[in-house]
Amino acid sequence: MNLSETFKVAWEGLALNKVRSFLTTLGVIIGVASVIMMLAVSAGAEAAIAEQINALGANLIIISPMRGVPGAGRTLLYDDVEAIIENVRGIDGVSAEFQTVQDVRGGTGNLSDISVLGVTSDFPGVRDYELSDGRFFTAEENERKLKVAVLGYGIARDLFGEESPIGQQITIGSTKMTVIGMMEEKGMVADVDYDGRVYIPITVMYQKFNPTRIGSDRVRTIYVKAESKEAMDSVINQITVLLAERHDVDPAQPDFNIQTQQDIISTQEATTEAFRNLLAWVAGVSLVVGGIGIMNIMLVSVTERTREIGLRQALGARPRDVLLQFLIEAVTLSLVGGLVGVLVGVGGAELLGRLGDMRTAIVPASVPLAFGAAAAVGIFFGYYPATKAAQLDPIEALRRE
């Protein structure tokens, strides 16, 4: 008896008990779907992390005000940025950021609610973000509070089309500014539209768009780029001591928060890993439960069809023919479960990516992997019932009612 015929016989056997066959495969369906979703969540998280690194730049240290700490009276000031530049060794650049939302006019466009970022001259270097045209403003221009602006790629296109924006006048809020540069195209990264922003000197920001309406020049975030990965720890220590002294707080209980990319990534990894572990657990348990279900139903099937087995033996089926028939029946069951599981898994991963705040990316290799797992379950758990069928004594089997 050849393999395709055996598959056909197995299929006919299963089609006899459609509901029973479906219920039996439920465990395999859930298991396989979990495998696919687990890998999709992992791949999605990896992609998100890679983007994050890409968006922030390498060897980055992020300083922000500590929230909700008792006695954290002062917040980060622009003076702190200058102090870090002057005192901390082992750094490549420091960029402070403060953001506001303004209407932007210029050329043929009139754009409302645009993100305008006040930054320092080190911004492109610190954030690994290149210009595609013109130049970024210098430290001197920042100090002199010159009204110059660098446009994100999308803003430049919206305002000036294909023309070069360099040297053009734009109006941000009610302040006229000269465009001196355009950033490279970057697109949406980690939910931030980099192309839809305008960059101006942070000093101009304080002067013209003081968003806090408070006289002081507060900074929301300071980005420090360390020279190298090895210099990170030293830089963090120097900054901690420096800022604690300037803010007059205990370095062990600072009023600011220092993070590295690694911290951000670790937090993200921790959440996705918890979810991934849950899915792995579900996958493992489901496949085992599904396998036991298949074994159980195959044992029932062997008992129900004892007489058929006896007849087939009398007609010339060898033990291995009977073994193969029942093994293939079990594998067919698990593969059908695998197929449905792949569909459910792909659908589930898509749904999870759309509805939840978790990124998912379906891994093509997970499909054959899941099928392989399903087939393995079928063979492993189908072997015992199939052996039982193959070892039946034909005389006993034929006598069974």
Place this chain on the structure above:
Amino acid sequence: MNENGNLIETHGLTRIYGSGDATVRALDGVDLQVKRGEFVAVMGPSGSGKSTLMNILGCLDRPTAGQYILEGEDVSRLSRDELARVRNRKIGFVFQSYNLLPRLSAVKNVMLPLLYNSDEHLAKEERYERAIAALESVGLGDRVHHRPNEMSGGQQQRVAIARALVNRPAIILADEPTGNLDTRSSIEIMDLLHQLHRDGATIVMVTHDPDIAAHAQRVICVRDGKIESDGHDATGPCLERGRYDESE
């Protein structure tokens, strides 16, 4: 084929069940010869050993001692796989309860033995044609796609006989072939077996019905694991005794 023309030869065929003190000697040194083309009936009361004899003749069981030579080949010590092959190629079974697979049509039921025929490697079309030919030879050419539950008992038994014939076996072993049938269907089946016999088939048939046994050329009576009588005329004492024991 060996020179003396015997299709079946047994020497001191013995089958013992169980072990220790609880042994049962179901067959006790049976010597039996069946020639090619013979139509033999085996009779005997329940527990006489006739079922054990049929199981061994059908290669479903192996003797504890003694020899069974089928078409010149000693099959008494073959492995399970080898026995399966012998059953497939040399033996056609007809059972009391037909043993058709209910979900398969007549022709598919008849094709089953061909599925396990690994010697001839028949293509699907050849298997189908041989099954159709077998069904036509038992007069069911117009019922090939019917399922068992769409046929009468007599028709189902004829499908089973077609299945027994399809691999062109050396011998047909029929175990109470009319046991589940009414008189009219029984006559039909016996007519069919007669026809097969006339065409040259060798048939060994177990029955407890003397009227059915009377169809055979030769009646073997088994009792207490031994052959009690073996004759070419329907031996009266065996039949009488057989009937008496069955009603007990």
